[in-house]
Amino acid sequence: MxxxxxxxxxxxxxxxxxxxxxxxxxxxxxxxxxxxxxxxxxxxxxxxxxxxxxxxxxxxxxxxxxxxxxxxxxxxxxxxxxxxxxxxxxxxxxxxxxxxxxxxxxxxxxxxxxxxxxxxxxxxxxxxxxxxxxxxxxxxxxxxxxxxxxxxxxTPSELPRPKGLAEGTLAAVVDFVKTRSRPISSSEVMDELGMSRVTARRYLEYLAESGSVLRSPRYGTPGRPENEYSWRR
Amino acid sequence: MxxxxxxxxxxxxxxxxxxxxxxxxxxxxxxxxxxxxxxxxxxxxxxxxxxxxxxxxxxxxxxxxxxxxxxxxxxxxxxxxxxxxxxxxxxxxxxxxxxxxxxxxxxxxxxxxxxxxxxxxxxxxxxxxxxxxxxxxxxxxxxxxxxxxxxxxxTPSELPRPKGLAEGTLAAVVDFVKTRSRPISSSEVMDELGMSRVTARRYLEYLAESGSVLRSPRYGTPGRPENEYSWRR
DNA sequence: CACCGTTGCGGTCATACTGTTCACGATGCG
DNA sequence: CGCATCGTGAACAGTATGACCGCAACGGTG
Structure with missing residues (x-):
């Protein structure tokens, strides 16, 4: 248009x-x-x-x-x-x-x-x-x-990397999210990368905050809703 | 100073x-x-x-x-x-x-x-x-x-949301109600957003309570009357 | 017209599973 | 050895769900 x-x-x-x-x-x-x-x-x-x-x-x-x-x-x-x-x-x-x-x-x-x-x-x-x-x-x-x-x-798209996030770990998470075309949950990152759920979530949350990944709740199963993250180009 | x-x-x-x-x-x-x-x-x-x-x-x-x-x-x-x-x-x-x-x-x-x-x-x-x-x-x-x-x-922080309502979900529901000009029922929200009826109703009810949405019963079909909600501008 | 069975949503729980927080242990660096 | 940085486990809080019961309108039936 x-x-x-x-x-x-x-x-x-x-x-x-x-x-x-x-x-x-x-x-x-x-x-x-x-x-x-x-x-x-x-x-x-x-x-x-x-x-x-x-x-x-x-x-x-x-x-x-x-x-x-x-x-x-x-x-x-x-x-x-x-x-x-x-x-x-x-x-x-x-x-x-x-x-x-x-x-x-x-x-x-x-x-x-x-x-x-x-x-x-x-x-x-x-x-x-x-x-x-x-x-x-x-x-x-x-x-x-x-x-x-x-x-x-x-809102700045690029936040400075706050304390508590290691560069290597961040790179690993980014890499993992990028390779998956499907949205992934923090549990999946935990399993696949062998880190704890807390850590995985912290990195995913940072990426969502900075706008590099999209976050949306996943419905359909009992229990607290799980956030799923997908890389946005 | x-x-x-x-x-x-x-x-x-x-x-x-x-x-x-x-x-x-x-x-x-x-x-x-x-x-x-x-x-x-x-x-x-x-x-x-x-x-x-x-x-x-x-x-x-x-x-x-x-x-x-x-x-x-x-x-x-x-x-x-x-x-x-x-x-x-x-x-x-x-x-x-x-x-x-x-x-x-x-x-x-x-x-x-x-x-x-x-x-x-x-x-x-x-x-x-x-x-x-x-x-x-x-x-x-x-x-x-x-x-x-x-x-x-x-804007850093929004108005305090009552416990039990997730920010993302609330945003999704508000967005959905806004885009529809016709009044909608909780079942429609359930179907369209893929969440359970209970959840949909909880959010709609909150919106009605807070005044941003209008609620009225819908008659004409067998069964208990269904509430319908419409965005009020 | 009064009554009653049917129907399908309204409302409430206990439950399940994740998000969030906290304090501590591990690691690296001077 | 002391300090800062990071990851982890565990405990606590948040939130969607399925199941269940009750209610309110509909539509026969007498």
């Missing part, structure tokens, strides 16, 4: 970086590259042109360091112009003031260069989920619904 | 609501009520006055429905003026466009009226955590750090 595709404008002065972003975009479903601007004024012009043509840009990948304007200035001018386009900031600068300003300017994600494709994809996927949740008009019925939408925007 | 207290401006045209918000604020540590505005222009004037006095407002509790301007307009004008003050939106309107606009205008939290003090306190506490993480200049060293800071704005 091209109708629901998210139209993306890349704002980046370095040609190589701009091409990289565009290439990354092409690998994601649901996103369309709608143009590239190499400075702030061009970006603003493209944005209003697209809006008046009835094909507004949905999302801007905005580099913060531009030749003419700072990315934050571009964002602020967009807001002044009444554009509700969402913005993902891309920057090499880890500046506190910039982050604070970014939040105030309504920037939905903040990517620090250099980043891997995986990181890029995750941030955009989160944004896509966010839009999806807001996309259905009937969805917004309660505080919880709004909270959910905000959560998908702001 | 009054130095680190968060200075809050309440923007609300109804006196009773404004007082309530102020009273709520007083019960929280780390926040100071810095003033109240009953319309958008006054709010903007107070904000720039405070900023030029060197005592900028850190946070605005902004009602969306004001006599002169829409809350979103006030937010946009704040951004145009270069104010990095954070904003928590308070509104009775569950409007998709408003939520989208709110995100674009850099609104950090979105509270739907009416809300309990618990909800209010939770949202503000989350905001305080967010500031705390951005407050230490050395903290921002990696993508993970930024992610963590954003994450404190997400």
């Amino acid at each position: 091209p109708d629901t595709d998210i139209r993306v404008l890349v704002v980046e002065d370095e040609a190589i970086a701009a091409e990289a972003h565009t290439a990354y975009l092409g690998r994601l479903t649901g996103f369309v590259h709608a143009g590239t601007a190499t400075d702030g004024h061009t970006a603003l012009r493209l944005l209003s042109a697209a809006a008046s043509l009835g094909q507004p840009i949905d999302l801007v990948l905005m580099d913060m360091t531009l030749p003419d304007l700072h990315g934050l200035d571009v964002s602020r001018r967009m807001r002044s112009a009444g554009l509700v386009t969402d913005i993902i900031a891309i920057t090499a600068v880890r500046d506190l003031q910039v982050v604070r300003g970014a939040v105030a300017a309504g920037i939905v994600q903040y990517l620090i260069k250099p980043f891997t494709y995986a990181t890029f994809a995750q941030k955009l996927a989160q944004y896509r989920d966010f839009r999806l949740q807001l996309g259905t008009p009937s969805a917004l019925t309660s505080q919880t619904d709004v909270d959910q939408a905000f959560a998908s925007l702001r | 009054p130095d680190t207290d968060i200075r809050v401006l309440v923007v609300e045209d109804e006196a009773i609501a404004a007082e309530a918000h102020t009273a709520y604020l007083g019960r929280l540590t780390g926040f100071v009520h810095a003033g109240t505005a009953t319309d958008g222009h006054t709010a903007l004037r107070l904000l720039s006055a405070a900023a030029s006095l060197g005592q900028p407002i850190d946070l605005v509790l902004m009602d969306m429905t004001l006599p002169d301007l829409h809350g979103l307009d006030v937010s946009r004008r704040m951004r145009s003026a270069g104010l990095v003050t954070d904003i928590i939106a308070i509104t009775a309107v569950r409007d998709l466009q408003v939520v989208r606009g709110a995100v674009a205008a850099g609104i950090v939290q979105y509270l739907i009226k009416p809300f309990t003090y618990a909800t209010f306190a939770q949202k503000l506490a989350q905001y305080r955590d967010f500031r705390l993480q951005l407050g230490t200049p050395s903290a921002l060293t990696s993508q993970t750090d930024v992610d963590q800071a954003f994450a404190s704005l997400r």
Whole structure:
């Protein structure tokens, strides 16, 4: 459905970086590259042109360091112009003031260069989920619904590995879950990997929390329901 | 330390609501009520006055429905003026466009009226955590750090669920009931979700008790009448 | 129209099995 | 040897299930 595709404008002065972003975009479903601007004024012009043509840009990948304007200035001018386009900031600068300003300017994600494709994809996927949740008009019925939408925007997909989890064990569990196409329970991991149920569960739970595996209760048998975990690509 | 207290401006045209918000604020540590505005222009004037006095407002509790301007307009004008003050939106309107606009205008939290003090306190506490993480200049060293800071704005805990109800199961049932426009019986939930009738009924009954779902008996067939449940918006 | 058998869901338990917690033992590192 | 990190067993708590009984409407029957 091209109708629901998210139209993306890349704002980046370095040609190589701009091409990289565009290439990354092409690998994601649901996103369309709608143009590239190499400075702030061009970006603003493209944005209003697209809006008046009835094909507004949905999302801007905005580099913060531009030749003419700072990315934050571009964002602020967009807001002044009444554009509700969402913005993902891309920057090499880890500046506190910039982050604070970014939040105030309504920037939905903040990517620090250099980043891997995986990181890029995750941030955009989160944004896509966010839009999806807001996309259905009937969805917004309660505080919880709004909270959910905000959560998908702001929950990091990659949690730092907390204490109590060993790298080797984690790798073993990840490997095991990956090889099974069927959802598995913590008991199965216990049996197959020879670890205790407690340990198996701790790792699976961490993976579920970090979003790498899907968790859902398994019904049908007496007793407390068993959670089953399946690797999500 | 009054130095680190968060200075809050309440923007609300109804006196009773404004007082309530102020009273709520007083019960929280780390926040100071810095003033109240009953319309958008006054709010903007107070904000720039405070900023030029060197005592900028850190946070605005902004009602969306004001006599002169829409809350979103006030937010946009704040951004145009270069104010990095954070904003928590308070509104009775569950409007998709408003939520989208709110995100674009850099609104950090979105509270739907009416809300309990618990909800209010939770949202503000989350905001305080967010500031705390951005407050230490050395903290921002990696993508993970930024992610963590954003994450404190997400909803960490939901309302306390009574014992005996699993979070995942409840979510599944709520989701199922929501998607059906027709009233459904516990047997249908049993069949569709693969759980037992007892379990399905327990969750439906809880939802009916808590008021999010409507319950009424269904006549016309032999046997004891069946209760049917329908989502109430 | 009053009564009664039939029917099928409502409501309650004991039960079964897992999730969760806790304190301790094992392992590694300085 | 002391400290931090991790895995484990055991005890406790949580939660879905099957079975069972009772109830409320239906539909004959007199």
